Amino acid sequence: MxxxxxxxxxxxxxxxxxxxxxxxxxxxxxxxxxxxxxxxxxxxxxxxxxxxxxxxxxxxxxxxxxxxxxxxxxxxxxxxxxxxxxxxxxxxxxxxxxxxxxxxxxxxxxxxxxxxxxxxxxxxxxxxxxxxxxxQKRSDLSRVAPGQFQTSRDGNSTFFIDRDSEDGRTGRNVFILTQRGDSEAITTSAKGQIVLEGDDRFLVLDHGQRNETNEKTQEKSLARFEEYKVLADSQAMRTAxxxxxxxxxxxxxxxxxxxxxxxxxxxxxxxxxxxxxxxxxxxxxxxxxxxxxxxxxxxxxxxxxxxxxxxxxxxxxxxxxxxxxxxxxxxxxxxxxxxxxxxxxxxxxxxxxxxxxxxxxxxxxx
Incomplete structure (x- = not known):
């Protein structure tokens, strides 16, 4: 019609x-x-x-x-x-x-x-x-671009690294600034790598030191280590x-x-x-x-x-x-x-x- x-x-x-x-x-x-x-x-x-x-x-x-x-x-x-x-x-x-x-x-x-x-x-x-x-749930180390400062997912840590591996799990000249409550810690290391243990990711640092300062009491501590293990990510991917x-x-x-x-x-x-x-x-x-x-x-x-x-x-x-x-x-x-x-x-x-x-x-x- x-x-x-x-x-x-x-x-x-x-x-x-x-x-x-x-x-x-x-x-x-x-x-x-x-x-x-x-x-x-x-x-x-x-x-x-x-x-x-x-x-x-x-x-x-x-x-x-x-x-x-x-x-x-x-x-x-x-x-x-x-x-x-x-x-x-x-x-x-x-x-x-x-x-x-x-x-x-x-x-x-x-x-x-x-x-x-x-x-x-x-x-x-x-x-x-x-x-x-x-x-979002990649390890904090893999999120860092070489030569750039990057903040972790929770906002408590700042990373700097020179990456030297193709898989992104190993880096050199690692710098980590961590702030939790009244405590501030600066960790430096000549080398770091990501190690997977089950669903958890650990950042393992070699030959470095950790300077920790309590901003409230102004107490300071210095520790040198041959190996330092930090939990980088403990969350697994969600299921359906x-x-x-x-x-x-x-x-x-x-x-x-x-x-x-x-x-x-x-x-x-x-x-x-x-x-x-x-x-x-x-x-x-x-x-x-x-x-x-x-x-x-x-x-x-x-x-x-x-x-x-x-x-x-x-x-x-x-x-x-x-x-x-x-x-x-x-x-x-x-x-x-x-x-x-x-x-x-x-x-x-x-x-x-x-x-x-x-x-x-x-x-x-x-």
Whole structure:
């Protein structure tokens, strides 16, 4: 039908342009943030692009939902401003008739959102978490760049080393400044190496000395050693059972119900329902006055989208804090928005029915 094909073509064009713009903005922001973390020593430089790919998968459902919502509001808003909607209304087509072509256009997008939220979202978070943890839980010696001072993970130690091995486990001219409470210790050694014992990593120093000062009592001590063994890292990598809820697959969350897992399920299913509600809400929010050349309807629609997404995150925190259950949160938030969207379309249709007789009388008089 001409009506359906016209609406879908208009929506597809607007959706493509909007998605490209949003992707460009979000990817630029994520690149700046990831490069900042890499410069601060929290991310390995060689993992920047990989972490950006995982972050893009994590934010893609929100970007798709927002792009579809903006496409609906901008496309139908343009029809209002150029009086195309007046022609459709005068032909006996109400605003509710736009639901079918809009949903047919949005159905593939919603299907992709479901796939991303239920499958790729936990997969990307799991890989991103393990990648960051693998970098953070390296031994302190292996994190030190030759000729540069580097702070340990806990912030209590500062290292300087000249590395002389390809595996990064052996170095020469080791300097370690350690501060714990009122005690400050400076340890120097001609050579140091990393020794693995089970899940623990020990830093073994050869032929050095240790100067320790108590800043409160000003007592000092000096000790020389042939071999000095320091625990560098005692934490092993987390297993799958210790991963955060956002990194667990949906069946695992369903098999292990608790407030944290239920909150994650509330967010995942909530984003799916939000993508559908945003499309329905956009149909009612797209109305504008053709005599006023402005985009206030788009501004109000964006404000509504921001409030809606914040309420989705708020419902997740409610479930996590055991203030409500996941079914009640989903029904209350998304059911309420769905009724609001239906009511808004009904009010627009009632207004059109009241205005069309006057419009027809003016046309006849002219």
């Amino acid at each position: 001409l009506f359906d094909s016209t609406v879908r073509r208009e929506l597809a064009r607007s959706f493509g342009v909007t998605l490209v713009v949003i992707l460009t903005i979000v990817l630029t922001i994520m690149l700046i943030q990831t490069l900042g973390r890499a410069a601060g020593g929290n991310v390995a430089p060689q993992d920047v692009m990989l972490l950006m790919a995982y972050a893009s998968l994590a934010h893609l459902p929100t970007m798709l939902s927002l792009s579809m919502f903006i496409a609906v509001v901008s496309s139908l808003g343009r029809m209002y401003r150029e009086s195309e909607m007046t022609i459709w209304f005068a032909s006996g087509i109400g605003l509710a008739r736009f639901v079918r072509p809009v949903l047919r256009m949005a159905a593939p997008v919603i299907a992709v959102v479901i796939l991303l939220n239920l499958l790729l979202w936990p997969w990307g978070n799991q890989n991103s978490t393990l990648l960051l943890e693998r970098f 059972d210790q991963l955060p809820p956002k990194a667990l697959y949906t069946p695992d969350l369903l098999r292990n119900p608790n407030p944290k897992n239920d909150a994650e399920l509330t967010w995942r299913f909530g984003m799916i329902l939000a993508s559908l509600n945003m499309v329905m809400l956009g149909i009612g929010l797209s109305a504008s006055n053709p005599r006023r050349a402005n985009n206030w309807n788009l501004l109000f629609a964006m404000l509504a989208a921001v409030v809606y997404f914040n309420v989705v995150n708020l419902s997740q925190s409610w479930v996590a804090n055991s203030r409500t259950t996941a079914p009640l949160a989903l029904l209350g938030v998304h059911g309420g928005v769905f009724l609001l969207a239906i009511g808004l379309m009904w009010l627009r249709d009632q207004g059109n029915r009241l205005c069309l007789p006057r419009f027809k009388r003016k046309v006849a008089a002219a």
